[in-house]
Amino acid sequence: MSQSTVRAIVTDIEGTTTDINFxxxxxxxxxxxxxxxxxxxxxxxxxxxxxxxxxxxxxxxxxxxxxxxxxxxxxxxxxxxxxxxxxxxxxxxxxxxxxxGDFTGHLYADVAPALRQWQAEGKALYVYSSGSVQAQKLLFGYSDEGDLTPLFSGYFDTHIGHKREAAAYQRIVEALDLPAESVLFLSDVVEELDAAQQAGMQTLQLVREGTQAGTRHPCVTRFDEIHL
The missing domain is CATH 1.10.720.60 (Transcription Termination Factor Rho, Rna-binding Domain; Chain A, Domain 1)
Known part of the structure; x- marks a missing residue:
């Protein structure tokens, strides 16, 4: 990963920021x-x-x-x-x-501090999940760590395309109006990372409990292992 060039971070939710069990x-x-x-x-x-x-x-x-x-x-x-x-x-x-108040949005403990740090460093933060934009905003708005929605610059769901197709990531890059190589995509799913890589993005796989590490993308186990 060319860390000095990362200007925006796009993160998946399920298995990445949030326990799949939630x-x-x-x-x-x-x-x-x-x-x-x-x-x-x-x-x-x-x-x-x-x-x-x-x-x-x-x-x-x-x-x-x-x-x-x-x-x-x-x-x-x-x-x-x-x-x-x-x-x-x-x-x-x-x-x-x-x-x-029937539940709050689960986040791994390492997520919110990293998001706050990256945003403070001037990185633009985005979410791309198969859950609707509304569901994304609710999870981060009513999260275990309080309302984190002010940290994000935007949200993407399947309206922009399916997560295992490179065209979806090309559309995200166009929407961000940034060079693809300056955008980092975080996910636990290798096929999603493959599609993002095909669109020119940088990629990192989150290998949480129950996730199988792949060999095609750099891997970390926590957000605080990502150094930008």
Whole structure:
């Protein structure tokens, strides 16, 4: 890694800043349990109705009943599908949970100090996650370390492209208006790092507990091992 040239850092969330178990053992079950009632109560709200119509398009059934849409959404959660309208609806349910204080956004202890240091050093910080931008802002806004959203300059989700495709990272570079080689991408997933590298970004793999270290990218186990 050419550390002196890093001007922006783009970080993944799940398995990188946040224990994958928080997502799978807290957030997903909460959305699974709350989503049916939430949709029944809010189906007519414009933001919700827009996403329900998007689900129907994905189902290729524009006349699908609300019950059929809910069944499809629960199936997508069961099978961990990265479907954009599902992520948006999950974000709405999680917003309710965060605001109620049902949980806070998990961060590894080494994350917040590093983010604060990098931002103080003038590095622009961004998030790129398969979770919706809303869900990203909620996790960092209601995090274990308080509201960290002021540290970030922007957020990206699957609207910009899928995380294992180089084109998504090319679009991020264009949005940042920086040379690709001055952008560092952090993730625990080798295929995502491969795609970012193909787009010209610098890469680092976070090898947290349960993550298999790859051989194609430099590896660290904690954010405080990253020296910029």
């Amino acid at each position: 997502v799978h053992n807290v957030l997903f079950p909460y959305a699974y349990a709350k989503l049916p009632d939430f949709l029944c109560e809010n189906a007519e709200a414009p933001a919700v109705a827009e996403q329900l119509d998007a689900v129907r398009r994905d189902m290729q059934d524009p006349e699908a009943t609300l019950e059929a849409v809910i069944a499809t959404l629960l199936h997508w959660i069961d099978t961990d599908q990265k479907v954009t309208p599902l992520k948006a609806l999950q974000g709405m349910v999680w917003a309710d949970g965060y605001q109620r």
